[in-house]
Amino acid sequence: MKKITYLFLVLLWLIDTVAMAETTGSSRKVVPLNQGWEYRPMSTVKKKAPFIPVTIPHTWNVDFIEGTTLYDRTMMVYRRSLSITEDMKGKRLFLFFEGVNSTAQVFVNCRTVGEHLGGYTAFCLEITNYVKMGDNALEVWASNTYRTDVLPIHGDFNVYGGIHRPCYLIVTEQNCISPLFYASPGVFIHQQNVSKEKADVMVETVLSLKGKKGKLTLKTIVTDADNQVVAVDETKITDSIMKRPIQVNNPILWNGKKNPYLYKFTVELYDDGYLKDRIVQRTGLRFMSVDADKGFFLNGEYLNLYGFCRHEDVAGKASALLPEDYQKDMELIKETGATAMRLAHYPHAEPMYDLSDENGIVLWTEIPMCGPGGQDYTGYVNTEGFRKNARLAVKELVYQKYNHPSICFWGICNEVLVSDGKRFVEYDDPIPFIKELNSLFKSIDSSRFTALATCVDQTYYLGCSDLLAWNKYFGWYKDAAPSVSKFFDDVRKTSKGQPVGVSEYGAGASINHHQWPLQQDDRADGRFHPEEAQAYCHEGNWTAFVERPFLWAKFIWVFADYQTYMRKEGEKDGINDKGLLTYDRKTKKDAFFFYKANWNPAPMLYITSRRFVKRTHPVTDIKVYSNLKEVVLYVNDKRIGKMKPDYLKRIIWKDIKLNEGKNRIRIEGKKDKEKIIDMCEWIVTL
Numbered sequence: 001m002k003k004i005t006y007l008f009l010v011l012l013w014l015i016d017t018v019a020m021a022e023t024t025g026s027s028r029k030v031v032p033l034n035q036g037w038e039y040r041p042m043s044t045v046k047k048k049a050p051f052i053p054v055t056i057p058h059t060w061n062v063d064f065i066e067g068t069t070l071y072d073r074t075m076m077v078y079r080r081s082l083s084i085t086e087d088m089k090g091k092r093l094f095l096f097f098e099g100v101n102s103t104a105q106v107f108v109n110c111r112t113v114g115e116h117l118g119g120y121t122a123f124c125l126e127i128t129n130y131v132k133m134g135d136n137a138l139e140v141w142a143s144n145t146y147r148t149d150v151l152p153i154h155g156d157f158n159v160y161g162g163i164h165r166p167c168y169l170i171v172t173e174q175n176c177i178s179p180l181f182y183a184s185p186g187v188f189i190h191q192q193n194v195s196k197e198k199a200d201v202m203v204e205t206v207l208s209l210k211g212k213k214g215k216l217t218l219k220t221i222v223t224d225a226d227n228q229v230v231a232v233d234e235t236k237i238t239d240s241i242m243k244r245p246i247q248v249n250n251p252i253l254w255n256g257k258k259n260p261y262l263y264k265f266t267v268e269l270y271d272d273g274y275l276k277d278r279i280v281q282r283t284g285l286r287f288m289s290v291d292a293d294k295g296f297f298l299n300g301e302y303l304n305l306y307g308f309c310r311h312e313d314v315a316g317k318a319s320a321l322l323p324e325d326y327q328k329d330m331e332l333i334k335e336t337g338a339t340a341m342r343l344a345h346y347p348h349a350e351p352m353y354d355l356s357d358e359n360g361i362v363l364w365t366e367i368p369m370c371g372p373g374g375q376d377y378t379g380y381v382n383t384e385g386f387r388k389n390a391r392l393a394v395k396e397l398v399y400q401k402y403n404h405p406s407i408c409f410w411g412i413c414n415e416v417l418v419s420d421g422k423r424f425v426e427y428d429d430p431i432p433f434i435k436e437l438n439s440l441f442k443s444i445d446s447s448r449f450t451a452l453a454t455c456v457d458q459t460y461y462l463g464c465s466d467l468l469a470w471n472k473y474f475g476w477y478k479d480a481a482p483s484v485s486k487f488f489d490d491v492r493k494t495s496k497g498q499p500v501g502v503s504e505y506g507a508g509a510s511i512n513h514h515q516w517p518l519q520q521d522d523r524a525d526g527r528f529h530p531e532e533a534q535a536y537c538h539e540g541n542w543t544a545f546v547e548r549p550f551l552w553a554k555f556i557w558v559f560a561d562y563q564t565y566m567r568k569e570g571e572k573d574g575i576n577d578k579g580l581l582t583y584d585r586k587t588k589k590d591a592f593f594f595y596k597a598n599w600n601p602a603p604m605l606y607i608t609s610r611r612f613v614k615r616t617h618p619v620t621d622i623k624v625y626s627n628l629k630e631v632v633l634y635v636n637d638k639r640i641g642k643m644k645p646d647y648l649k650r651i652i653w654k655d656i657k658l659n660e661g662k663n664r665i666r667i668e669g670k671k672d673k674e675k676i677i678d679m680c681e682w683i684v685t686l
Helices: 006-016 323-336 350-359 386-402 431-444 480-496 533-543 589-600
Strands: 029-032 039-040 052-054 075-084 092-097 103-108 111-117 122-128 134-143 165-172 175-177 187-194 198-210 216-223 230-235 241-249 263-271 275-281 288-291 295-298 306-310 340-343 362-366 407-414 449-454 465-470 500-504 553-554 605-607 619-628 631-635 638-644 650-657 661-671 673-682
Touching: 006 122, 029 407, 052 638, 092 103, 175 263, 175 275, 187 263, 187 275, 198 216, 198 263, 216 241, 230 241, 306 323, 323 350, 323 589, 350 362, 362 386, 362 631, 386 431, 407 431, 431 449, 449 500, 465 631, 480 533, 533 589, 589 605, 589 619, 605 661, 605 673, 619 631, 619 661, 631 650
Parallel strands: 306 340, 306 553, 340 362, 362 407, 407 449, 449 465, 465 500, 500 553
Antiparallel strands: 029 165, 039 052, 039 075, 075 134, 092 122, 092 165, 103 111, 103 134, 175 198, 187 198, 198 241, 216 230, 216 263, 263 275, 288 295, 605 619, 619 650, 631 638, 631 661, 661 673
16 A cells, blocks of 8 residues: 555545545535634624634634633634535535634625534535525534533543634535545444455445436446445435445455555436546455454454544644644654553544554544543533533544544543542442444444543443543552552452453653653652653553463553643653653653563664653663664774663663763664664763
């Protein structure tokens, strides 16, 4: 599979990231509406008060309110002109928004078209009867205020307000493949029976038929990665929902990073032989299973799932990301060698799913039903508004992302807690509703697994999902391995046969905080988060995990530092610094290279504590991460010795004496005939 280029990503973004729909040759047009917007606060009362020009995606919450860790949770008015041209006459017109956080009211020419509750899923509204030829006034009232009927009601992350994902005008014929069915592509590829010999699939197409019905037919064409036709089906349309069986013989299976092979399913709507609409969906054919004793299997073969939880949050942009931001994150994820990713704690934007499909990254994706993350509330209130919005989130997530082969796990909730007799007291018992959502997921898509993440006794949640996973932070600057080992051995015994995994683990670190000798103190809520302690914590956790293949997945918290209003710890207020990269993605922390050495077979060498430049202890350990056979250490050009990495890809030279003043640290190794070198400089002041 050829690597997707940055240029192609931009093209997809600008032309049609709406569920990967291709429209060339049909009557459907997709017109980007990302330019020409302006916004101002709803609280502005003067009619002539100025608007601020912006380009979508946009959020007004890039920065905290000065001097605080708080951010504006308010309502803003976005507006722009919408041009309806002669070639749109007699057509159907739809507004498609990939995401407006957290609620949106949409108006055309001062008339209410509709609203949407939830900021992380797409929505689509028909505006055919609201517009006139020429210029029309399009207005969106976006709000991220606290509401108990909109998920999430809280969590350890910022809920950025705004039209933070792209938007479009979709133009179709009167009869079309529906963009209104939960803002999905309207085409669903059900993988009913997949093996290495054949793949039986059912292609379901949702139609919106409002025009005169002549001889309507539906044609489905399946092509492989070389654009060769492998299956075709054509039939008369007899209903607004058409289900057609198709068989692909000897399929090339989507096999994670080994071979992320994608087929293309093209569904075409014809009227009297004329092409009226076309939707193209890419998918990969695969089958999977999870064993409580042996872990995750893809296409009948064991696949060790490990990687990161990721928030959609980048310095200077918050959640209003561009194609290059998704591409950069994917390249960094690939650099570590990760096989999986958990998209926390809400549905992410379409480019990340596309990139995961193309690069073979297995995904857990979840609805924004979140518990406290350190707050006082336990994540669930038993109101019809809350329940209705959660049900909607399930339907939108599944229908919108259904065809992505990278998605193997639907996440129901994160730390939606019950009274544990210790720290947490529930407002309402969430268990019956979690079970209801599990049933809803399974009723829409029985081919994937459901999962949930907990930080309290898992026995409360037995039977609530297919899989269990734990958010546990052992080794928050204490020796992790013994505690992690005992804990997961114990929970395996009490899981009653349900597979157990790790949904979060990790520790905070500032690249400007350092310590030697390392003090084994608990600094979880403290100001001093040394980089060395984070790496030590991850080494301890991974020591336990590599010996426990029954853990169906292991997800690090978190891929990169991110903003969160509730944090006042570490180097900077308002930042969760548990990332293995800094918020701006410019610096990879030591722990990043620990995993790169263990997960990525590409030859590498890395000196840890390299940013600990100014030192007061002349005697120190020098620790290196490397996957080479052996490494030589030089200090001030003097050869110290040669060592081999241990099973965790570490080499530690103990009690090395440094000179007062500058010290040059250099390591060398070889891969075949290639010499690999890393070096840094430390300054000792006595």
